[in-house]
Amino acid sequence: MLFGTQQIGDDGHLEVGGCDTVELANEFGTPLYVVDEVHLRQQCQQYRQSFAERLPAATICFASKALTTTAICRIMDQESLSLEVSSAGELYTAIQAGFPPERILLHGNFKLDQELQMALDVGVARVIVDSLSELHRLAEMGRSAGTQADICLRVVPGIKPQTHSYVQTGQIDTKFGLHIGTGAAAEGVRTATELPGVALRGLHCHIGSQMFELDSFARAADIMIEFMAQMRDEFGVTLDELNLGGGLGIAYTSEDAPPDIAELADVIAEAVQQATDKYNYPVPEIVLEPGRSIVGTAGLTLYTVGPVKEIPGVRTYVAVDGGLSDNPRPALYGAEYTAVVANRANQARTMPVRLVGRHCESDTLIEEVALAPVQEGDIVAVFSTGAYHYSMASNYNRFPRPAMVLVRDGQADVIVRRESLDDLVRQDVMPERLR
Secondary structure, three states: OOOOOOEEOOOOOEEEOOEEHHHHHHHHOOOEEEEEHHHHHHHHHHHHHHHHHHOOOOEEEEEHHHOOOHHHHHHHHHOOOEEEEOOHHHHHHHHHOOOOHHHEEEOOOOOOHHHHHHHHHHOOOEEEEOOHHHHHHHHHHHHHHOOOEEEEEEEEOOOOOOOOHHHEOOOOOOOOOEEOOOOHHHHHHHHHHHOOOEEEEEEEOOOEOOEOOOHHHHHHHHHHHHHHHHHHHHHOOOOOEEEOOOOEOOOOOOOOOOOOHHHHHHHHHHHHHHHHHHOOOOOOEEEEOOOHHHHHHHEEEEEEEEEEEEEOOOEEEEEEOOOOOOOOHHHHHOOOOOEEEHHHOOOOOOEEEEEEOOOOOOOEEEEEEEEOOOOOOOEEEEEOOOOOOHHHOOOHHHOOOOEEEEEEOOEEEEEEOOOOHHHHHOOOOOOHHHO
């Protein structure tokens, strides 16, 4: 299961971006995040082209929570994508990268006043308002500054997609947004049209993540456009922007068969056309916020193998030099992956093992995976780690977070330096009374 520019070289080594992964591990150390620049850009282009052919006014907005670094933000700008941020930190990273604020959307179910003020100060394109209290706070900030904040309201359509419960966000029982079914969404529209300091431009919804079932996107489009028509009839406001969020899944294992981007574009375009015809509503500008499906398969993580422990009649444990601190997803919600011995990628995978990390937990990266016969010192590559790995990494057990390299045409460039032991204590403060 290879993605993008990944291939197996004549020497049996796994390659990506024209670089030998074993040489990358030797040069930059492990654990190491590797991002395939060509594949990343191709995913951006596929989104833009697929939706431009079907919905010419569509805007593709990268969900930066999947992977936020200044270099990634720069690539998104070069590929003419907009950017979705969910915190002051993500917004600051984008601004430091030179990303145009007029193409940035600010999300979050609890935005601090400092974050809202920062958004107003830099001039983001949209604030996606998540609650009535936030609506009032932002309106007062805009009024006090003598300006208007352009906003969308996050609306909950009441859809429960087929995905892990931890990444379902469109059902009624969720912390996000204003529910259509309870009347909160209509109250939000009414209030937003009356308050000075904000200008309501459209609506937003997001129903979940890592989804393979495209019907959920179609149902979301229908419900949202029906609601927009109701708001037009009730309050006389015709909103011309509909943000359907992201959520398209990727392949983590060979059993995964996600739809491709063109299929998603077909389904959404057809659903939008049918709904606007049915409810006699003008076709709104459609905004999409893909994250995982842009960067997920463009990343892989390299580890060095440590102890290999065979328990006769039970299993073989293969420990690597990372784990929970660089990839918490298996521990959080049972995420599954596949892997390969990068220095023997051409050999038959005849050795079933459990791939584990080195933290003070059970710390399982892959419950069971077949590898080529593996031994201490080998390099293991875990695939599809571009999304929600670096962005969710921690210093658990005081592990320094890994470096990240961007590879293309045989060139590897560090885009995130490896943390040092000094970095781990940089923010620590020793009170005088303990000296």
